[in-house]
Amino acid sequence: EAQVTQNPRYLITVTGKKLTVTCSQNMNHEYMSWYRQDPGLGLRQIYYSMNVEVTDKGDVPEGYKVSRKEKRNFPLILESPSPNQTSLYFCASSSPSRPSGTTYNEQFFGPGTRLTVL
């Protein structure tokens, strides 16, 4: 089954304790992205990756790191979490339209990770 998976789905942690949220897709998509969703603010992009070893900042990258060593995985790292990073996080992936490759197809979202930082 084509899907995007995230782990963990729920996490409660304390300020300063490093954590990683994993994201994996089995659709061979080039593009992957992380969003956070907060009430009234919609989906805000944290980081994205166009392909392996290519990452770029989104709108709210402060306090986060990512890596893209393999095409299928795009982990989100919080080196020193703070309470303002309490949020619902979504990973998403997509692939360029063929044959032109100039626009993107549908983004598939993972199930979400609800993070609480105390």
Added chain:
Amino acid sequence: GENVEQHPSTLSVQEGDSAVIKCTYSDSASNYFPWYKQELGKRPQLIIDIRSNVGEKKDQRIAVTLNKTAKHFSLHITETQPEDSAVYFCAASIKGNTPLVFGKGTRLSVIA
């Protein structure tokens, strides 16, 4: 960069009525405009999208219109049903390898 404004933030309609959600974008180079539906506790899912080479697209009870001159696009849901109740997000993307920029969402409630 691109900025997407979405209105209204909340919308209540009677079952069977139509619902319209509007979005404006800032960058005239944007050429891909998807709409996502997010039911309570679930992930956003694509319901319809439109590219800049067409002005309207329909899929059963939902339709999207695009006005490139005015830089706005709208989602139309006809004959609304309780299962249409959800948060709807519009988004825009500039041609090429750039990410989607989302609106802040509209919470639609369909009252039976």
